[in-house]
Amino acid sequence: MRVKIENLTKRFDDAVAVDNFNMTFEDGELVALLGPSGCGKSTTLNMLSGILPVTEGHIYFDEDDVTKVPPQNRGVGLVFQNYALYPHMTVLENISFPLEIKKVPKEERIKRATEMARLVQIDKYLDRKPKALSGGQQQRVAIARALVKQPRLLLLDEPLSNLDARLRLEMREEIRRIQQETGVTTIFVTHDQEEAMSISDKIVLMKDGHLQQVSDAQTLYDDPHNEFVASFLGNPPINKLYGYIKDGKFVLEDGSATVNIDNPNVKEGQTVVLGIRPEAIQLNQPQVDLTAVIKQRYTMGKEELAFVNVGNQTIRVYLSNDYEFAVGDSVNIKLRKKGSFLFDRETGARI
Amino acid sequence: MTKKKVSTFFTYFFLIIGALIMIFPFYWMIASSFKTAAEYNSYPPVWIPSNWLNVSNFVEAFKAAPFARYFLNSVVVTVSCVILTSITTILGAFGFSRMRFPGREVIFGLLLSLMMVPFEMLVITNYQTVTKLGLVDTLPVLILPFSTSIFYTYILKNFFDSIPDSLYYSARIDGASNWKYLWRVMVPIAKPSLVTIILLDAIACWNSFMWTQLTIHVDKLRTLPMGLFVFMSDEGSNPQLQLAAATVCVLPMIILFLFARKYIVNGVARGGIKG
Ligand SMILES: Nc1ncnc2c1ncn2[C@@H]1O[C@H](COP(=O)(O)OP(=O)(O)O)[C@@H](O)[C@H]1O
Ligand SMILES: [Mg+2]
Numbered sequence: 001m002r003v004k005i006e007n008l009t010k011r012f013d014d015a016v017a018v019d020n021f022n023m024t025f026e027d028g029e030l031v032a033l034l035g036p037s038g039c040g041k042s043t044t045l046n047m048l049s050g051i052l053p054v055t056e057g058h059i060y061f062d063e064d065d066v067t068k069v070p071p072q073n074r075g076v077g078l079v080f081q082n083y084a085l086y087p088h089m090t091v092l093e094n095i096s097f098p099l100e101i102k103k104v105p106k107e108e109r110i111k112r113a114t115e116m117a118r119l120v121q122i123d124k125y126l127d128r129k130p131k132a133l134s135g136g137q138q139q140r141v142a143i144a145r146a147l148v149k150q151p152r153l154l155l156l157d158e159p160l161s162n163l164d165a166r167l168r169l170e171m172r173e174e175i176r177r178i179q180q181e182t183g184v185t186t187i188f189v190t191h192d193q194e195e196a197m198s199i200s201d202k203i204v205l206m207k208d209g210h211l212q213q214v215s216d217a218q219t220l221y222d223d224p225h226n227e228f229v230a231s232f233l234g235n236p237p238i239n240k241l242y243g244y245i246k247d248g249k250f251v252l253e254d255g256s257a258t259v260n261i262d263n264p265n266v267k268e269g270q271t272v273v274l275g276i277r278p279e280a281i282q283l284n285q286p287q288v289d290l291t292a293v294i295k296q297r298y299t300m301g302k303e304e305l306a307f308v309n310v311g312n313q314t315i316r317v318y319l320s321n322d323y324e325f326a327v328g329d330s331v332n333i334k335l336r337k338k339g340s341f342l343f344d345r346e347t348g349a350r351i
Numbered sequence: 352m353t354k355k356k357v358s359t360f361f362t363y364f365f366l367i368i369g370a371l372i373m374i375f376p377f378y379w380m381i382a383s384s385f386k387t388a389a390e391y392n393s394y395p396p397v398w399i400p401s402n403w404l405n406v407s408n409f410v411e412a413f414k415a416a417p418f419a420r421y422f423l424n425s426v427v428v429t430v431s432c433v434i435l436t437s438i439t440t441i442l443g444a445f446g447f448s449r450m451r452f453p454g455r456e457v458i459f460g461l462l463l464s465l466m467m468v469p470f471e472m473l474v475i476t477n478y479q480t481v482t483k484l485g486l487v488d489t490l491p492v493l494i495l496p497f498s499t500s501i502f503y504t505y506i507l508k509n510f511f512d513s514i515p516d517s518l519y520y521s522a523r524i525d526g527a528s529n530w531k532y533l534w535r536v537m538v539p540i541a542k543p544s545l546v547t548i549i550l551l552d553a554i555a556c557w558n559s560f561m562w563t564q565l566t567i568h569v570d571k572l573r574t575l576p577m578g579l580f581v582f583m584s585d586e587g588s589n590p591q592l593q594l595a596a597a598t599v600c601v602l603p604m605i606i607l608f609l610f611a612r613k614y615i616v617n618g619v620a621r622g623g624i625k626g
Binding site for chain 2: 046049050051070071072074076077078080081082084086087088097098101102145149
């Protein structure tokens with residue numbers, strides 16, 4: 001089912017949780033709703049499920065306006081961060097509860113619930129109570145319960161955040177597999193960029209209730225629309241050099257260096273931020289954009305990195321194995337075009 | 352003996368003494384109801400009745416006064432009270448915990464403040480009310496005034512408050528109405544609290560005395576405590592009959608308590624459920 005959100009807005013008293021959100025989720029897609037904590041992800045999800053009334057705007061499921069349709073008539077399945085399993089019911093009873101409400105005959109209920117349990121691979125524990133299950137197993141039960149009534153839309157609110165790191169990786173793939181097997185349109189909320197990138201067809205990045213950018217993970221990384229998107233994604237995070245435009249060139253804030261930038265959109269005197277991904281910085285190449293001094297070295301996994309000073313600003317660079325680097329050394333820096341972005345200092349918009 | 356052992360010894364010694372003091376009147380009551388008049392009146396006292404199967408005291412007590420009738424009245428009143436109180440408590444607690452309506456906090460605060468009014472004061476106004484309604488000397492007079500309880504509503508509301516909202520929303524998405532959610536999810540989860548409430552309420556109803564004395568003057572409508580009271584003054588010379596009647600009066604609640612004990616401990620120990 002295709003889900004279309006039009007000018008969706010949610011206000012709590014004075015606070016705006018979601019502001020004028022427009023978006024279309026295509027049929028059968030798995031979309032990650034990504035953003036820092038408190039940016040309005042859950043609020044958006046709850047409006048889609050019908051738990052929260054909409055302040056302004058419309059929600060369409062295919063052609064139907066469901067903005068005012070109560071949750072039970074929307075045909076959505078929702079998995080909560082804490083799973084929200086009924087503690088007094090067994091796994092089987094939990095999974096078949098939505099069918100029981102729909103007055104599906106008992107035999108068929110059990111059959112469908114058992115099938116669903118098999119799909120999420122929890123069918124060994126049908127008679128257990130939730131508290132006798134591990135986090136990952138509870139998670140599977142919650143997904144089975146959301147799926148058993150064959151929803152047109154599956155909503156998952158940070159479903160992996162209560163799991164330990166290893167299980168999280170495993171469940172990510174499970175969710176991906178289950179989604180592909182059922183083909184249900186799925187919206188997956190997370191604040192973890194890596195999770196969003198690994199699981200989804202498409203990422204919707206939000207901040208402070210505003211939509212920032214919608215695209216696949218690679219595009220989001222390679223072609224961010226603004227400074228926030230660029231800095232939210234990437235580990236180690238993107239470097240930022242503050243400065244202004246003079247004679248069509250980037251000049252560091254303290255005037256100590258100048259970088260040639262090939263960007264026709266800049267305005268003379270504009271204050272800007274030069275965002276450079278660490279991997280876009282090449283050291284000791286024939287061409288030189290900037291010179292820097294190595295301040296401190298550190299390792300991250302197998303990689304060697306260093307903090308270097310450019311003028312009075314500090315950035316992170318990868319150290320290549322081809323040279324010996326020591327703290328205090330001066331190095332030449334070349335910026336690759338891919339991975340270097342210019343943003344307006346005031347608005348954060350990409351130039 | 353080490354110091355620790357000595358202190359353990361004394362701890363248990365005093366606990367046992369305390370338990371014996373608590374249990375003794377009950378033992379005396381139950382044992383005496385199986386004694387003959389001679390056994391009961393003999394000196395030094397007979398601690399153990401000669402025949403534990405001697406039920407003649409019960410037979411005679413039941414002959415001397417309509418205890419079967421009293422018993423039945425007590426059961427009817429207690430069961431009705433408990434059922435009505437449970438229903439109003441569950442619905443009230445759900446309303447105050449889950450529903451959003453204007454003035455919710457104020458109304459609940461007002462109700463709570465009513466708990467400060469002592470029962471003895473309410474007796475007067477309640478008596479006038481039931482007189483006007485013409486309920487005096489009918490069984491409903493023992494039931495209707497006790498069909499709600501602010502205290503139990505408060506206890507249950509607190510428990511309901513501790514059930515995560517996500518369970519409610521999840522049930523709503525699954526298509527459950529408030530009504531269905533209440534009975535299928537909230538009430539089963541609150542079972543330990545509910546059993547405690549039911550038990551406390553049953554004991555209070557069963558033992559209710561002052562109100563019964565005020566509103567019931569017909570012998571066949573008397574409940575056990577009331578009947579026992581009258582029987583005591585009538586049969587002053589036969590304490591073993593009185594104690595047999597008292598045993599009949601007390602025993603059902605003790606049995607009920609023993610059955611529900613497991614739940615009560617759970618209900619008190621478990622403030623809420625995990626999120
Ligand atoms: N019931 C509520 N009342 C008032 N403010 C709320 C409520 N729910 C959420 N908010 C506010 O809305 C914003 C978005 O919240 P939420 O959607 O839960 O964020 P996220 O899920 O992205 O972490 C937050 O600033 C939060 O404080
Ligand atoms: Mg959230």
